[in-house]
Amino acid sequence: MINKISTEKCKSSIKALEDAMYVIGGKWTLRVIIAIKDGHTRFNDLQRTIDGISAKVLSGVLKDLEQNGFVKRKVDIGVPVVVEYELLPYAESLQDVLNALVSWGEAHRNKLIKVQEMSIAQP
């Protein structure tokens, strides 16, 4: 028997989940954050690392990330001018979310591979 949690309390968890997904649930948001976190800090490097993202979309995502306080755009005026993106401390607060999602995605993929292998082994 599960201890039923009141509708109000449950709604509050769902609301918090919605708030999180509203900010970070977009198709590219977390992918860009992962790539910057992994040290891919320049625009072209980011685009190479994130398969399928167009320059226009990447540029939009980076602007959103700046506005939401996750990312800082750093311009080094030299020859040539170097633009780099770095994560702000607020992005670090996403560490648990990223770890949990990446771990679960890996486990899920391994599960699917196992199921596939079993279905091949038993025709």
Next chain:
Amino acid sequence: MINKISTEKCKSSIKALEDAMYVIGGKWTLRVIIAIKDGHTRFNDLQRTIDGISAKVLSGVLKDLEQNGFVKRKVDIGVPVVVEYELLPYAESLQDVLNALVSWGEAHRNKLIKVQEMSIAQP
């Protein structure tokens, strides 16, 4: 200086994230899982708990969750017939993801409230 992680390794993290978001990134998926986890196991109770979900959409999400091995539909043939949904062990594997997202959503909301209060205090 960040230790740059190779493009290949970074792509693999992004792929795992994509796999996770493909399965659980739908608008309603995690909300329905949270509600069932909190003990709201009947259809009408689920619909009452998850604001804004229509009967048609809830029915579709529950079918997807069954197909993906997260949820089991349990029919008690009595008078009246009672249909209940229960989480399967595979849904438990999402615990870390749910905790991380709900905690982050709560922290994010609190941050926004604080920013709002500060902007009211300093006109």
